[in-house]
Amino acid sequence: MGLALAKRLADQAGLDIVVESKQGSGSTFTLRCPLAMPESERLADSETGTNVRLDLSNKPLVLLLEDNEIARRVIEMMVRDEYDIVAASTADEALEYAREYQFDLLLLDIALNERRTGVEVLHGVRKIVRYHAVPAVACTAYSLPGLRERYLEAGFDGYIAKPFRARQLLETLDAALEQGRMKSRFEAFGGEVEINLPPLPATLPRLLELVSSDEGAEATKEVTQILMADPAASSWVLGHANSAFYSVRGQVGTVDRAVMLLGAEAISNLVIAGLVARALEDFDSDDVRKVHAYILNVSLGTAGFARELAQRLEYPNPELAFTAGMLHDMGRLFLLSHDPPGYAKLWLQNGTICPPELGQELLKMGLDHVGVGVDASKNWELPAELQAVVSSYEDPDRSLPRHRSLVSIVTAARAAAIELISRGDAEGSPTSGAPAGLLGKDLRRLETLHDVTPGDLRSLITERQEEVRSLLESMRAHA
Numbered sequence: 149m150g151l152a153l154a155k156r157l158a159d160q161a162g163l164d165i166v167v168e169s170k171q172g173s174g175s176t177f178t179l180r181c182p183l184a185m186p187e188s189e190r191l192a193d194s195e196t197g198t199n200v201r202l203d204l205s206n207k208p209l210v211l212l213l214e215d216n217e218i219a220r221r222v223i224e225m226m227v228r229d230e231y232d233i234v235a236a237s238t239a240d241e242a243l244e245y246a247r248e249y250q251f252d253l254l255l256l257d258i259a260l261n262e263r264r265t266g267v268e269v270l271h272g273v274r275k276i277v278r279y280h281a282v283p284a285v286a287c288t289a290y291s292l293p294g295l296r297e298r299y300l301e302a303g304f305d306g307y308i309a310k311p312f313r314a315r316q317l318l319e320t321l322d323a324a325l326e327q328g329r330m331k332s333r334f335e336a337f338g339g340e341v342e343i344n345l346p347p348l349p350a351t352l353p354r355l356l357e358l359v360s361s362d363e364g365a366e367a368t369k370e371v372t373q374i375l376m377a378d379p380a381a382s383s384w385v386l387g388h389a390n391s392a393f394y395s396v397r398g399q400v401g402t403v404d405r406a407v408m409l410l411g412a413e414a415i416s417n418l419v420i421a422g423l424v425a426r427a428l429e430d431f432d433s434d435d436v437r438k439v440h441a442y443i444l445n446v447s448l449g450t451a452g453f454a455r456e457l458a459q460r461l462e463y464p465n466p467e468l469a470f471t472a473g474m475l476h477d478m479g480r481l482f483l484l485s486h487d488p489p490g491y492a493k494l495w496l497q498n499g500t501i502c503p504p505e506l507g508q509e510l511l512k513m514g515l516d517h518v519g520v521g522v523d524a525s526k527n528w529e530l531p532a533e534l535q536a537v538v539s540s541y542e543d544p545d546r547s548l549p550r551h552r553s554l555v556s557i558v559t560a561a562r563a564a565a566i567e568l569i570s571r572g573d574a575e576g577s578p579t580s581g582a583p584a585g586l587l588g589k590d591l592r593r594l595e596t597l598h599d600v601t602p603g604d605l606r607s608l609i610t611e612r613q614e615e616v617r618s619l620l621e622s623m624r625a626h627a
Contacts, residue, residue: 208252226314254284283328355416360531367412413467449565452616472537479521560590
């Protein structure tokens with residue numbers, strides 16, 4: 149009865165259903181559907197010929213390379229509700245499909261029944277320009293220690309070992325697809341940022357680990373080694389170590405002594421602050437320099453106030469609060485780097501600095517600074533607490549409960565920094581005025597998280613304004 153109904157439904161839809169049957173081997177039923185591809189979806193590719201996006205649905209399109217027929221069918225069945233699949237059984241077929249279609253994701257078996265492997269197929273696909281940032285997942289029957297790292301080094305974005313359940317496969321594909329989207333957006337903006345202060349930004353993830361963990365003597369030793377390997381960085385750090393901000397008694401003449409006196413966290417923060425301060429400083433336009441100076445002043449002011457608030461509220465790591473304040477606004481630096489004159493225009497009204505709203509950024513730039521900052525924080529491997537600060541930019545309640553205290557501290561510190569700069573007290577570019585009641589609202593939020601009154605915190609901020617002002621002057625002098 150089922151076959152008869154299927155045949156009638158196929159006929160009514162203008163489709164063709166056929167059967168192939170062999171004694172002792174079973175039967176295969178095939179439904180053939182004519183595919184009409186709109187001309188607007190056929191995209192020319194000068195390097196590879198046809199570049200067709202198989203757009204049967206709104207699902208992501210996956211290229212599956214699997215030489216085992218049963219495995220191909222099982223995988224297609226596992227993911228068909230969330231992904232469209234084009235399956236290849238050989239390396240040549242996979243490369244042909246890659247040239248013909250526009251895939252969103254690659255799922256490649258490693259061990260093929262031929263001389264080539266899935267790794268070689270990935271390298272072949274990567275040579276096609278439009279696949280430079282398309283994520284790829286390695287699928288293999290082996291799960292030996294160290295294999296995952298080897299495949300990631302080979303260019304894959306994810307790895308899954310057979311056998312696996314449908315949910316495991318879907319989670320792996322989803323994670324790789326999101327990572328690919330983040331990488332694509334970040335490369336469009338963050339990839340153009342040049343930070344010239346040694347050590348190179350490649351060391352930044354390790355320095356960020358040091359300000360979010362307690363590694364004692366080993367951390368002190370590592371920071372010393374990083375800085376002593378570069379005389380330019382050492383000289384820059386020593387200038388700050390002797391500044392009023394860190395209040396070191398006497399003159400510190402060597403990096404190892406600076407690290408010993410101040411600790412690995414404080415010295416790491418100096419380098420992080422320097423990376424932000426030195427970013428994008430070579431501008432031809434006064435307007436762009438003015439916007440960059442304002443962003444830097446707010447970041448430094450936020451960092452200073454965040455550390456003071458964290459100490460008063462007995463947050464376990466005040467240095468992490470400083471780092472969070474330093475990096476919370478980094479998405480704006482990336483947008484400024486992408487289009488300096490265009491982004492600066494969003495900030496200036498009759499020569500006065502007025503920070504643009506997210507909607508203005510989206511309309512002009514196609515992205516907002518919060519989204520770009522989130523992408524950068526993932527790319528830089530920021531600890532979870534710092535990622536929470538960047539992503540919960542103006543709404544601490546969006547963050548997880550365990551991150552809410554740090555997010556709220558930084559949000560209140562940012563409001564205090566804007567209030568200070570809006571009065572011109574920090575010798576920065578004054579704004580038309582900080583939003584009324586912004587700091588009071590943020591301090592009341594902290595009251596709900598800690599045993600403290602907004603009045604006490606307001607008094608603390610007033611008392612610490614001189615320290616923050618010294619920080620701004622010191623960083624400006626050495627930048």
